[in-house]
Amino acid sequence: MNRLLAVLREGDIPQQYRRTPIGLLLEYHNLGRQYELYSNAQLLIGMCMDNRKHLRIPDNFAFIIRSGGANLRYSEFKVSYAIAVGNVRSIALVGHNQCGMVDLVSRKEQFIRGLVESAGWEPQAAEEHFHQFAPMFEIGNEIDFVLGEVRRLRLRYPKVLVAPLLYRVEDNRLYLIQENSERREPN
Numbered sequence: 001m002n003r004l005l006a007v008l009r010e011g012d013i014p015q016q017y018r019r020t021p022i023g024l025l026l027e028y029h030n031l032g033r034q035y036e037l038y039s040n041a042q043l044l045i046g047m048c049m050d051n052r053k054h055l056r057i058p059d060n061f062a063f064i065i066r067s068g069g070a071n072l073r074y075s076e077f078k079v080s081y082a083i084a085v086g087n088v089r090s091i092a093l094v095g096h097n098q099c100g101m102v103d104l105v106s107r108k109e110q111f112i113r114g115l116v117e118s119a120g121w122e123p124q125a126a127e128e129h130f131h132q133f134a135p136m137f138e139i140g141n142e143i144d145f146v147l148g149e150v151r152r153l154r155l156r157y158p159k160v161l162v163a164p165l166l167y168r169v170e171d172n173r174l175y176l177i178q179e180n181s182e183r184r185e186p187n
C-alpha cells in the first residue's frame with residue numbers, strides 16, 4: 001500500500017489538486033468538509049459498482065458513473081456527455097481494493113453456476129457469456145488499472161484534469177495513487 005498517499009489534512013492534498021473539484025472531493029469525503037450548495041456538477045466520478053463503497057459528497061456535486069472495476073472504457077459517451085453538456089472539467093477515477101473484477105477467471109465456475117441457478121440460463125450459454133465478456137472486464141490489478149485508465153482518459157480529453165484514487169474498503173477512505181511509484185519492486 002506504499003503507492004497510496006493518505007489525505008488526513010488539507011496540507012496532504014498535492015498542489016495540482018488543491019482548489020480543484022478533486023481536492024474538494026478529498027476534503028468532503030476524508031476531512032468532513034462542510035457541504036456547500038451546488039446547482040451544477042463540478043466533477044465526474046468513475047467508480048466501481050461494488051456495494052461496499054459510499055461517498056460523502058454534497059447534492060449536485062458530481063456525476064457518477066459506476067461500472068465494474070471503475071472501468072470507463074465502455075462508458076465513453078457518458079464521459080463525453082458529462083464534459084460537453086454537463087460542463088465538468090475534472091474526473092476522479094476511483095478504484096478500490098478487494099475488487100471483484102480482479103482475477104475473474106477464478107470465479108468462472110461460480111459465475112456459470114450462478115447464472116444457471118439464479119437466472120435460468122443454460123450452462124453452455126452462461127459459459128459463452130463468461131468467455132465473451134470476462135476479458136473485457138478483467139482489470140488485473142486495481143492500482144495499475146486505474147493508472148492506465150487515467151493515462152488513457154488524459155490522452156482522450158487533454159483539457160480535463162484526471163486524478164487516480166483508491167477507495168480502501170477497510171477504512172472507507174479515499175487515497176491518491178502516487179503516479180511516480182508505478183514501477184513496483186518485485187515482492
Ligand SMILES: [Zn+2]
Binds near residue numbers: 048049069096
Ligand atoms: Zn470493484
